[in-house]
Amino acid sequence: MRAIIVLLMVLSVVISANTPVSNEGYQIGDVVEDFSLKNVDGANVSLADYADAKGFILIFTCNTCPVAKGYEDRIIALDKKYKAQGYPVIAINPNDAGVEPRESFEQMQQRAKEKEFTFPYLLDPDHVITKRFAATHTPHTFLLQKTNQGNVLQYIGAIDDDSRGGNPETKFVEDAIASLNTGNTPNPNVTKAVGCTIKWKKSS
Amino acid sequence: MKRAWIAMVVVVFSANLAVAQERVSLITLDGLEKRLFNGGDTTFVVNFWATWCAPCVAEMPHFEKLQQHYQSKPLRVLFVSLDARKYQDAVLNFVNAKGLKNEVLILDERDEQYFIPQISAEWSGAIPATLFVNTGKGVRIFKEQEFDYQQLERNYLSIVQQNQ
Numbered sequence: 001m002r003a004i005i006v007l008l009m010v011l012s013v014v015i016s017a018n019t020p021v022s023n024e025g026y027q028i029g030d031v032v033e034d035f036s037l038k039n040v041d042g043a044n045v046s047l048a049d050y051a052d053a054k055g056f057i058l059i060f061t062c063n064t065c066p067v068a069k070g071y072e073d074r075i076i077a078l079d080k081k082y083k084a085q086g087y088p089v090i091a092i093n094p095n096d097a098g099v100e101p102r103e104s105f106e107q108m109q110q111r112a113k114e115k116e117f118t119f120p121y122l123l124d125p126d127h128v129i130t131k132r133f134a135a136t137h138t139p140h141t142f143l144l145q146k147t148n149q150g151n152v153l154q155y156i157g158a159i160d161d162d163s164r165g166g167n168p169e170t171k172f173v174e175d176a177i178a179s180l181n182t183g184n185t186p187n188p189n190v191t192k193a194v195g196c197t198i199k200w201k202k203s204s
Numbered sequence: 205m206k207r208a209w210i211a212m213v214v215v216v217f218s219a220n221l222a223v224a225q226e227r228v229s230l231i232t233l234d235g236l237e238k239r240l241f242n243g244g245d246t247t248f249v250v251n252f253w254a255t256w257c258a259p260c261v262a263e264m265p266h267f268e269k270l271q272q273h274y275q276s277k278p279l280r281v282l283f284v285s286l287d288a289r290k291y292q293d294a295v296l297n298f299v300n301a302k303g304l305k306n307e308v309l310i311l312d313e314r315d316e317q318y319f320i321p322q323i324s325a326e327w328s329g330a331i332p333a334t335l336f337v338n339t340g341k342g343v344r345i346f347k348e349q350e351f352d353y354q355q356l357e358r359n360y361l362s363i364v365q366q367n368q
Contacts, residue, residue, distance in 0.1 A: 066256035136348075137330035163316060163329075164288045192320035194286050197259060197330040197350070 025134025026142075028189050031150035035129050037092065037122035040105075040112045045090065045120045047144070047151055054086030055145040055180065057173060059159070060094045060135040063111045064102050065196035067163050068138040072115050074159060074166075075139070078173065079119045087143075087177055089119040094130035094138065096201040103199060126201060137195030143176050143186070154180060157191030164194060228296045230289055230312035233319045245340040246278040247363050249356075252311075252323075252333045254286045255298045259350050260332040264304065266353040270360060271306050279360065283308045286331060338363050 026032055036046045047056060057078060061068045079089035095103040105123055112121045124130050133142055143155035155176040160168035176186035231239075240248050251267050253260035264283070271281040283306050285295050292310055299308050313319040320329045324346035327333055336345040336359060343363050351359075 064258075136328035140328075158316065158329075161316065162314075164286065165290070165314075188317070191317055192327070192329045193316050194254070194320070194329045194331065196257065197332070197348075 025132055026153045028153055028156065030153050032142075032144055032153055033132070034151070035132075037124055037129065038105075039120040039122055040109045040117075041120075045122055047090075050088060052086065053088060053146055055143065055154075055177075056151065057082060057087055057089045057177075058133075058142040058144060059089060059091050059139055060130060060133070060137075060141075060198075061091050061139040062093050062095045062103055062196070062199075063107050064095070064100055065138045067193075067195050070163075070166055071139050071159055076115065076118060078159070082174075082177060083118070085177070085181075091117070091119055091121045092124050092129060093121065094124055094127060094135055095199040096127070098201060099199040127198070130198065135198065137193075137197055139193075139195060141173055143173060143180075145180050155186045155189050157188075158193035161191075228285075228292060228299055228308045228310060230292070231284070231309045232312050233322055236284065236309070236311070237322075240337045241339055243280070243337070243339050244278075245338070246280050247343075247360060248335075248337040249279065249281045249360060250284055250335040250337065251281065252284050252286055252331050252335070254331060255291070255294055256287070257331050261302075263332055263350050263352075264302065266351055266356050268305055269353055270356055273357075274360070277364070281306045285310045334359075336360070336363055338366075341366055 032047075034047045036044045039045045047053075050056070059075060061071065061075065075089060075091065082088065093103060093108055097104040101107075108121055108123065135142075139159065141155070141157060141159055142153060144151040145154045155173065157172060159171070159173050161170040161172065162168040172188070172191050176189070179186045236250070240250070249267065249270065251260075251264075253264070255261070267281050267283065271279065283304065285308065287295050287310060289310055289312055295308065295310055311319065316329060320327050323335060326346050327348055330348055332350055333346070333348045334351065336347075337343065341363065343366065345359070345363070347359070
């Protein structure tokens with residue numbers, strides 16, 4: 001009997017070790033757990049810090065990806081326009097500085113200073129929050145709406161419809177916020193865009 | 205006489221332009237899909253890249269090596285650039301500077317909501333990404349990842365060795 005129990009225990013360990021970690025992140029409609037990540041100014045930032053926010057424009061972006069850099073001015077413009085309306089931008093760098101040294105905290109500080117970011121630019125060590133959202137590339141945007149239940153994910157994808165030319169015709173994030181402001185859900189609520197793969201930490 | 209000179213310059217210039225356009229031509233998604241569909245028993249390895257994408261540029265030699273190694277086989281490696289069409293000259297300069305041998309095309313599509321899901325529902329849009337197609341065998345495999353040579357060759361051979 002004891003042998004069977006031991007066998008079962010061993011088996012369950014083997015099974016759980018073999019079960020792949022799901023890379024399914026939050027889906028549209030999910031309540032997003034708060035986080036606390038270090039900003040370029042050294043202070044930690046959480047969603048709970050924003051008592052008056054109606055929601056958040058959460059953007060995974062970085063120092064090196066040309067597409068992400070091509071969006072920096074548009075991200076700054078988004079923050080300027082929508083912070084006042086209750087939807088501030090929060091930027092998170094999903095890349096590992098061990099893989100790409102130009103993604104270091106110091107270089108993030110420098111980039112934020114050079115471009116005069118008006119929003120937090122957060123470090124995500126070990127990709128913990130990046131994986132929670134299942135962000136795949138930079139820039140990758142997640143629009144959250146604050147509700148009584150918590151911060152609900154309402155839109156995933158591109159900022160606008162021109163990741164490569166900088167001459168957008170459709171501004172997905174702005175349209176999504178406009179929908180939320182009129183009590184509707186965004187349509188589309190998921191879009192695709194060309195971007196740079198995330199620089200994942202090499203498993204040791 | 206002067207007119208003849210101009211005519212000659214125009215001829216030479218347009219010939220050069222034609223060569224340039226041939227080396228790096230534009231292709232619509234429809235055009236690309238038709239080509240893959242009509243490929244018969246050819247295995248297409250379609251690598252999506254851009255001049256600005258460092259990991260894409262880093263893996264290009266593996267795709268060059270694959271084509272050269274299986275030169276006598278029905279294999280066709282295509283480098284399909286996602287650079288905007290206005291950068292056609294920049295792509296051509298890049299191709300020449302790197303001395304690429306594989307065929308290089310620029311995807312002439314602006315609407316990412318159209319072409320990304322059409323190429324694969326699994327694609328987030330991140331590059332590098334590679335599509336393996338063999339119409340004869342009914343194979344279409346999409347990989348959003350970087351390849352080293354061994355991984356690339358393994359993927360190619362797994363298709364070749366598949367029974368119809």
